Amino acid sequence: ILKTLNSWFWWENIWMPINCSWADFVDREDLVFPKPHQLYATIPYAFVLLIIRFLSERFIAIPLAKALGIKNIRRVKPQPNPVLESYFRECTKHPSQSEIQGLAKKCNCTVHFVEKWFRRRRNLEIPTVLRKFREAFWRFSFYLASSIAGLIFLYDKPWFYDIWLTWLGYPFQTMLPSQYWYYMAEISFYWSLLFTLGIDNRRKADFLAHVVHHLAAIGLMSCSWCGNYLRIGTLVIFVHDTADFWLEAAKMFNYAHWEKTCNTLFIIFAITFFITRIILFPCWILRATLYQPTYYSTTPVIAYFLFNGQLLILQGLHLYWGYLIFKILRRFIYLK
Secondary structure (H helix, E strand, O other): OHHHHHHHHOOHHHHOOOOOOHHHHOOEOOEOOOOHHHHHHHHHHHHHHHHHHHHHHHHHHHHHHHHOOOOOOOOOOOOOOHHHHHHHHHOOOOOOHHHHHHHHHHHOOOHHHHHHHHHHHHHHHOOOHHHHHHHHHHHHHHHHHHHHHHHHHHOOOHHHOOHHHHHOOOOOOOOOHHHHHHHHHHHHHHHHHHHOOOOOOOOOOOHHHHHHHHHHHHHHHHHHHHOOOHHHHHHHHHHHHHHHHHHHHHHHHHHOOOHHHHHHHHHHHHHHHHHHHHHHHHHHHHHHHHHHHHHOOOOOOHHHHHHHHHHHHHHHHHHHHHHHHHHHHHHHHHHO
16 A cells, blocks of 8 residues: 555656656756655654754743843752642643632642742743744754855846746756755754744743644745755745744743833844735745746646645745735734
C-alpha cells in the first residue's frame, strides 16, 4: 500500500509539465535540481536551530532583558498534591466555591489552602514577561537575519525586478546554493516552531491560526521545492519575513514598557504588513502564480492547483491578521 501511495504521490503529471519525467531532472553539466529527499535534512536542521535558540536566549536575550529593566519574577509553586493537580488538569482551573469545599474535605485541608493552591497553580500557567521577551527575541533575530539574507540573495537576480522571469526556462531552472540554504533555513525554522508549540507562550486569540500558518508554510515550501518553483518561492519567503521582525521588535519593547518605541515599531510593522501582504502578495505574487504560468503551459499540472491553493490559504490568514491589526490601530488612534 505504501509503495502504491508513493508512486501515486510522485506521479510525474502531478509535479511537472507534460512530456517531462523525473529522468530529466538528473544533475548534469551546470544544471542542479532540487531533490525531494533533501527535505529530510530540515528535521536535523530544526534541532540545530533549537540549540541556537537556547544559546541565544540564554546568553543574549536574558542579559538584554535585564539591561532593559525586565526582571525575572519567580512564582511560588504550590505544594505537591496529586488530588488537586488531577482536578486542575482534568476538570477545571477555576473551581466553584462548592467544588473547593468538596476538595478541601477530600484532601483533609482548609478551604483557604485549596483556594491558595489553585491561585498559585494558575499563576504557573501564565508565562513570565522574561519568557515572552526571550521568545520574541528569537523570532526577531531569525526574521531579521532571514530578511537580510533574502535581500542579499535576491537583489542581483533579474526575476526580483521582472517577475515574468521566474517562469523563463521552467522547469529546467538550476538550483542556486543561496536558494538551497534559504529554503533549508526557512523550513527548519517552521519545524522548530511546531516542535515548541507545547512549551512556547500560547496565544489564545490566534493559536489555531498559527498552527495552520506553520503547517501551510511547511507544506507550501516543500511543494514548491519538489516542483522546482524556487524562484517564486524565494520571493514568497522574502515578502513574508520583511514585516515580521518589526512586530517582534515592538513586542520586545512593549515588555520593557518603552511605550513610544513600541508604538512607533508597531506602526512601522502595520504599514509594512499591509504593503507586503495585503497589496504586494496578491497583486505581485498571486498574479505571478495564478495568471502568468498559463502563458508557459496550456495544460496546468496538479502542482499548479496545489501550490496556489496553499498560497490562497496564506492570503486568507493575511486578511484575518490584517483585520486584527486594523482593530488594534483603531483602538490606538481613538482610545490612545
